[in-house]
Amino acid sequence: MQTVSLTKILSDLARGDLTDFRGELAELVIRIAVALSIFVGSLLIAKYMRSGLGRILDRGRVSKDPLLRNFFLRATSITISVLGFLIALTHVGFDVTTFVAGLGVTGLILGFGFKDVLSNFAAGLLLLVYRPFRAGEVIEVEGTQGTVTELTIVNINMTTTDGVCVIMPNSKVWGAKIINYSLSQRRRAEFTFKVKREQLKLAMGVIESVLEKDERILKTPQPITRVTGVGDGAATFSVLVWTKPEDYQAVVGDEYAQLLAAFNSHQLDIL
Known part of the structure; x- marks a missing residue:
């Protein structure tokens, strides 16, 4: 089937070719509707996959480490959602291959904007591998002391003794001196x-x-x-x-x- 693009539809409209215009517009609308269905479906799959994996992990050793559990579930959900989005774009007629290849050209520009995100993600993986702390433990990072409540793909959340929620980038935590008061018995x-x-x-x-x-x-x-x-x-x-x-x-x-x-x-x- 020939790919229908918005540019071609507008070109037919400008030439007054209403027959092709109506047919191509109808086909594009159908493609968009299907693409939206694919994307929404991927979101639903990600939701149920996260719920199902959560129940499976709760029966294993991972349940003892909420930070690892939540990080894995969040990463899985985001991956499925992104794949669904790319498949939806392909169905509309968007050339994902060209888009990905174009990232090599614009990589330097995007790199400046996303380098901190990638750095935080990598630091989050290192924190999960080496585990200098776990959920519920009291730590101190760069003078900030609190109880670890969550580790996301880009930051950790801590609650101080006076109830303040502190959010710190993973890269900052990984590169700093971490004092874990909970590792000792006293x-x-x-x-x-x-x-x-x-x-x-x-x-x-x-x-x-x-x-x-x-x-x-x-x-x-x-x-x-x-x-x-x-x-x-x-x-x-x-x-x-x-x-x-x-x-x-x-x-x-x-x-x-x-x-x-x-x-x-x-x-x-x-x-």
Whole structure:
């Protein structure tokens, strides 16, 4: 069947050849309708394929890694949708081969626009292969700390302790120093105070009694209290305690408040 193009239809209309114009226009409309059906069908296939693959993956080991699962499903869905779009263009009469070949000519121009996207995609694959973190783990990247919630084909999503959603490009994450607090079974918290020298022993006793009541503070390793400086009638000391990574932020905030309240009740002066 001869390919019908919009240019040929307009040419027939300009020549006044209404017979060919009507026939070619009707054929083009049918082709467009079929192409739209193909594209919509590919979207539906992608949707059901994603749902079906999701159920299959949920029964395997991949279900234990939501980042890998979601990344794979998203990539599969996008691939099917793009293939459906290209097939639809071919059915209308668009020469996809010429289009792809043309990308070699315009590749330099498009490269500047899509280099970041491709870089983020490649970085996302590397993050999935080496897995420096998983969903639900607390990490820190370039001073930003939060819980990993999702890894897409171009970025990762994190939620900070104050509920802010942070979106970082994969390439930036891969090229930065990643601190994963969840890989360790415990995390150390440090409290530093400065009191009058004669009140040092009392202050240490107050701190010990407060910390013993918090079950989130681990018994092993034991809390450590050490004097870090003495001078001008004052003493500076630090208390080191260990807690689970997921309890760290809450313990630091709660213990500071409770220790200050205990100091006030014992009339201890914080310098």
